[in-house]
Amino acid sequence: AVKKWRNADRIRLVYFAIILCVVLARDEKPNIPLKYIAVVMDLDRVRRYPWGVAAYDLLCKSIAKNRSQLKEKTTSYVLDGFSYALQIWAMEAVPKIGKLCGKKLDNGFKDGPRCINWMGAA
Numbered sequence: 139a140v141k142k143w144r145n146a147d148r149i150r151l152v153y154f155a156i157i158l159c160v161v162l163a164r165d166e167k168p169n170i171p172l173k174y175i176a177v178v179m180d181l182d183r184v185r186r187y188p189w190g191v192a193a194y195d196l197l198c199k200s201i202a203k204n205r206s207q208l209k210e211k212t213t214s215y216v217l218d219g220f221s222y223a224l225q226i227w228a229m230e231a232v233p234k235i236g237k238l239c240g241k242k243l244d245n246g247f248k249d250g251p252r253c254i255n256w257m258g259a260a
Contacts, residue, residue: 146181153178161193164218193220226253 140148157178158170178184197219204215217224229236230252236242240259247255 149181150178150184153181153184157189160222161189161220162196162218163220164196193223195219197221197224222253226256226259229256229259 140151143151154170157174158164162174177187197217200216200218200221204217207215225239229239229242236256240256243255243257253259
């Protein structure tokens, strides 16, 4: 069935997968916010959309929601949003976490996204 799709529809599907599974990753509930469907339907708009801001907002809301669970000493919780960015930040800020979670490739790295300077950090 996908072979019969127009190329633009295939591109939209890829955008949905990346946006909903990586950039705006959520818990196991399979809901797609209507506002993101509208954005992805317009390929020019999806390329201009501030996805970083949306991911950051979702991550902050998720952290705020889970703060109460931390006080209750639960064994686990789910962070929505691009939590990989938070992981990389923690690995950069606290070297022991970095050594535990991955291998830093270049201690003098300054240019580019910090995540490309780590191996095995996913």
